[in-house]
Amino acid sequence: MSKRGESLAGLVELMQTLLGPNGCPWDREQTLESLRQYVIEEAHEVADAIDQGKPEMLREELGDLLLQVVFQAALAEQQGWFDIDGVVEAISDKLVRRHPWVFGDEDVDDASGAINSWEAIKAKEKKERGALSGVPTALPALLRAVRIGEKASAVGYDWPDAGGPRAKIDEELQELDEAAEKGDRAALEHELGDLLFALATYGRKQGIDPEAVLRASLNRFSSRFRHCELAAKAEGKDLRDYDEADLDEMWERAKAAER
Numbered sequence: 585m586s587k588r589g590e591s592l593a594g595l596v597e598l599m600q601t602l603l604g605p606n607g608c609p610w611d612r613e614q615t616l617e618s619l620r621q622y623v624i625e626e627a628h629e630v631a632d633a634i635d636q637g638k639p640e641m642l643r644e645e646l647g648d649l650l651l652q653v654v655f656q657a658a659l660a661e662q663q664g665w666f667d668i669d670g671v672v673e674a675i676s677d678k679l680v681r682r683h684p685w686v687f688g689d690e691d692v693d694d695a696s697g698a699i700n701s702w703e704a705i706k707a708k709e710k711k712e713r714g715a716l717s718g719v720p721t722a723l724p725a726l727l728r729a730v731r732i733g734e735k736a737s738a739v740g741y742d743w744p745d746a747g748g749p750r751a752k753i754d755e756e757l758q759e760l761d762e763a764a765e766k767g768d769r770a771a772l773e774h775e776l777g778d779l780l781f782a783l784a785t786y787g788r789k790q791g792i793d794p795e796a797v798l799r800a801s802l803n804r805f806s807s808r809f810r811h812c813e814l815a816a817k818a819e820g821k822d823l824r825d826y827d828e829a830d831l832d833e834m835w836e837r838a839k840a841a842e843r
Contacts, residue, residue: 729784811838
């Protein structure tokens with residue numbers, strides 16, 4: 585009976601063939617830098633598959649993401665840095681080390697306790713680095729805002745509840761309006777950024793993922809907008825042919841169609 589994960593070795597060997605002397609010319613030309621965009625794209629496609637709730641799509645996209653891990657590990661091996669076994673060993677060691685309540689004698693009461701313990705262990709391991717250093721700058725901004733808030737919270741730098749960021753939203757809105765009234769473009773950009781950060785923090789304190797809810801809002805907007813486009817097309821018109829009142833009416837009909 586085969587063990588789970590045993591088939592990964594076949595993918596590793598397949599990648600070696602593609603990168604070999606008689607392999608794929610395109611694959612052999614790739615570098616870690618050229619593959620960077622694909623890692624990001626594949627991760628987003630995995631997220632899309634999760635959002636759509638399609639198991640077959642998720643399996644395919646996870647495979648594409650896994651390929652990037654194997655591909656980049658193979659390129660790193662060519663540089664003499666590490667191989668795929670080193671990648672697996674590193675994450676396995678980390679999981680054991682940072683789960684003392686599973687593999688050791690530490691006790692935690694709930695998920696929150698587990699996260700706090702994980703962050704405390706991580707902080708000790710990387711004590712020479714700042715608390716926020718582990719948050720990639722390449723993350724989407726809203727997601728980065730949440731991760732930064734989580735890291736700061738782990739060292740006690742946070743509001744006790746959602747009331748703090750909710751008050752901050754009002755404060756930032758007022759400052760945004762003041763900057764707009766003055767026509768100060770630099771200040772307007774600054775205050776808008778602060779407002780978005782406060783909104784992300786409020787979502788985090790409420791247990792809501794702002795990245796996910798914004799994505800859902802954009803999906804709703806796109807669906808309603810497409811409904812309006814099709815309605816205009818059915819009348820032989822373009823959306824630019826309608827006045828504001830007509831567009832509002834079309835939008836309400838699009839919202840009603842969703843129900």
